[in-house]
Amino acid sequence: MESIITVEGVVKRFGRDVRALDGLSLRIPAGIIFGLLGPNGAGKTTLIRILATLLAADEGVVRVAGFDVRHQAEAVRARIGLAGQYAAVDDHLTGRENVEMVGRLYGLSRRDAQARTSVVLDRIGLGDAAHRQVQTYSGGMRRRIDLVASLVGRPQVLFLDEPTTGVDPASRRELWDLIRDLVDGGTTVVLTTQYLDEADQLAGRIGVINHGRLVSEGTPEQVKDHTGPAVLELSIPDSQKDEAMRALGQIASQPPAYDRRRGRLVLGATDGVVTLQHALRVLDAAAITPTDVGLHRPTLDDVFLALTRTERTDQNLNDTAKETV
Amino acid sequence: MTTATVVSRETVAPRRFGRALAHTGVLTRRSLLANVRLRDVLLLSAIQPIIFMVMFLYVFGGAIETALPSAAGGSYANWLIPGILAQFAVFGASTTAYGLHNDRVSGVIDRFRSLPTARSAVLAGRTLADLTRSSVILLLQLGVGILLGFRWQSGILALLAGLGLALAFGYACSWIMATLGLAVRNTEAIQAAVYSVVFPFTLVSSVFLPTQTMPGWLQVFAEHQPITVVANALRGLLLGPDALAPGQTVAGQTELALVWTAAILAVFVPLAVRVYRRSVS
Numbered sequence: 001m002e003s004i005i006t007v008e009g010v011v012k013r014f015g016r017d018v019r020a021l022d023g024l025s026l027r028i029p030a031g032i033i034f035g036l037l038g039p040n041g042a043g044k045t046t047l048i049r050i051l052a053t054l055l056a057a058d059e060g061v062v063r064v065a066g067f068d069v070r071h072q073a074e075a076v077r078a079r080i081g082l083a084g085q086y087a088a089v090d091d092h093l094t095g096r097e098n099v100e101m102v103g104r105l106y107g108l109s110r111r112d113a114q115a116r117t118s119v120v121l122d123r124i125g126l127g128d129a130a131h132r133q134v135q136t137y138s139g140g141m142r143r144r145i146d147l148v149a150s151l152v153g154r155p156q157v158l159f160l161d162e163p164t165t166g167v168d169p170a171s172r173r174e175l176w177d178l179i180r181d182l183v184d185g186g187t188t189v190v191l192t193t194q195y196l197d198e199a200d201q202l203a204g205r206i207g208v209i210n211h212g213r214l215v216s217e218g219t220p221e222q223v224k225d226h227t228g229p230a231v232l233e234l235s236i237p238d239s240q241k242d243e244a245m246r247a248l249g250q251i252a253s254q255p256p257a258y259d260r261r262r263g264r265l266v267l268g269a270t271d272g273v274v275t276l277q278h279a280l281r282v283l284d285a286a287a288i289t290p291t292d293v294g295l296h297r298p299t300l301d302d303v304f305l306a307l308t309r310t311e312r313t314d315q316n317l318n319d320t321a322k323e324t325v
Numbered sequence: 326m327t328t329a330t331v332v333s334r335e336t337v338a339p340r341r342f343g344r345a346l347a348h349t350g351v352l353t354r355r356s357l358l359a360n361v362r363l364r365d366v367l368l369l370s371a372i373q374p375i376i377f378m379v380m381f382l383y384v385f386g387g388a389i390e391t392a393l394p395s396a397a398g399g400s401y402a403n404w405l406i407p408g409i410l411a412q413f414a415v416f417g418a419s420t421t422a423y424g425l426h427n428d429r430v431s432g433v434i435d436r437f438r439s440l441p442t443a444r445s446a447v448l449a450g451r452t453l454a455d456l457t458r459s460s461v462i463l464l465l466q467l468g469v470g471i472l473l474g475f476r477w478q479s480g481i482l483a484l485l486a487g488l489g490l491a492l493a494f495g496y497a498c499s500w501i502m503a504t505l506g507l508a509v510r511n512t513e514a515i516q517a518a519v520y521s522v523v524f525p526f527t528l529v530s531s532v533f534l535p536t537q538t539m540p541g542w543l544q545v546f547a548e549h550q551p552i553t554v555v556a557n558a559l560r561g562l563l564l565g566p567d568a569l570a571p572g573q574t575v576a577g578q579t580e581l582a583l584v585w586t587a588a589i590l591a592v593f594v595p596l597a598v599r600v601y602r603r604s605v606s
């Protein structure tokens with residue numbers, strides 16, 4: 001796949017001590033939704049701002065839609081859209097006026113800006129509300145107008161910095177649908193989010209950032225694979241629990257753990273279904289029949305925690321291990 | 326993708342200029358609409374300078390009238406109003422600092438900077454809208470001043486020249502405020518910065534009182550700083566040459582005021598654009 005965004009060895013320092021981005025490299029293929037995940041302060045917003053030509057990197061090369069963001073910023077700006085963490089719309093203008101203004105600033109003539117505004121407004125079905133001042137809008141409506149304003153210039157790449165933060169669940173779904181529609185129209189979307197389900201729902205590929213570095217990248221499935229095996233969960237009658245632990249201990253590299261809260265045995269399934277078959281065989285030999293069996297991939301939550309907990313102390317790691325077991 | 330390299334420079338430059346002009350128009354309209362539609366803000370910001378004017382007129386007036394030059398005709402209103410017009414030019418400019426600060430905090434500047442918008446257009450649009458707003462308030466002040474007894478002693482052309490000069494100086498000050506509003510990141514700090522520029526410069530001047538009674542070292546500053554120069558030029562234009570200190574001429578003070586205006590623009594327009602290019606929310 002062709003990359004529409006390439007980031008190579010980007011470093012961004014703030015002051016003397018803070019390295020917001022610490023040698024980050026990344027390629028994003030065209031025509032997908034790419035999710036940037038990471039804890040607060042990981043460098044997500046800094047990266048988006050460098051990609052959108054708002055900040056200059058201290059080191060490294062960044063190309064967006066075929067142009068260098070430092071030396072050809074103007075060409076990049078003509079091809080991107082940005083919707084930041086806050087809806088950057090004017091309260092005293094109507095929804096329509098806001099969108100039209102951004103159209104004019106993209107360089108459209110008045111007539112083209114009006115026509116294009118009608119097209120993009122149709123997509124979000126604001127109806128008559130488009131003629132009301134934005135100060136009368138709900139939070140979700142503001143976000144939608146903000147998103148639509150960033151579309152009026154037909155960007156090849158759209159950057160969305162936490163597009164659904166602080167939005168109610170219903171509006172969130174509407175925003176998701178809108179973002180999915182964009183990709184059908186050929187726009188590449190790069191979004192940051194703290195919500196794992198959002199990345200899971202929307203993104204074709206995910207990059208996990210921590211301490212200014214890319215710690216994992218790939219499809220959501222690949223990212224989950226990176227971090228560990230599938231997980232096998234077994235419900236065993238209490239009376240046979242110890243015996244089952246002993247039997248399963250023979251087949252896995254690590255002994256199974258007992259999740260007290262849910263009353264289940266949990267086993268890392270390195271070989272997936274093969275591990276499952278193996279486990280059932282040894283249990284059968286010991287005359288134990290599980291009441292329930294589940295083989296599942298670790299959720300993004302598991303992955304996220306595993307990837308970003310490097311800075312924690314061993315004590316914390318142990319605590320986390322206990323919680324998941 | 327690289328039409329700019331194919332097309333010769335001569336055709337690109339006017340197109341760029343045309344684009345900057347169009348963007349400036351769009352952004353001026355945006356800021357002006359805020360003034361028109363946010364009525365309570367407009368109303369209060371128009372009333373405040375008038376309250377100040379009335380306050381100074383009646384609090385200081387009685388005590389000062391005897392010390393006034395003869396051109397004032399014994400009326401403090403005649404002395405004060407030209408000064409007040411010069412003072413408001415500076416006060417009104419502070420709107421630019423707050424407007425740009427709000428735009429930066431709300432992410433609007435981020436959006437504008439991510440668009441292929443002419444570099445100067447955001448600042449030009451903001452300052453031009455503030456200039457328009459200042460003109461309206463200035464006329465309002467003049468009108469109320471006339472009701473309170475102000476009589477200009479010269480022709481209509483001199484009056485228009487005076488108003489134009491005040492607005493030109495205020496516009497230059499807008500660029501100082503633009504630099505301040507973008508460079509200082511915190512709302513309270515901006516307020517402190519604006520007041521620590523505006524108050525010393527407007528008080529230690531000839532706006533309210535003749536400077537002769539100030540201690541020597543302060544008098545030197547007061548007589549040469551730009552607001553005094555503008556206030557003198559306005560008095561010369563509106564009241565005639567007798568309102569000026571011996572040795573000063575109306576043309577001389579007006580020229581000096583224009584030099585100050587040009588100098589401030591020459592320094593602060595590039596500085597403000599520079600700060601704008603680096604600002605993120």
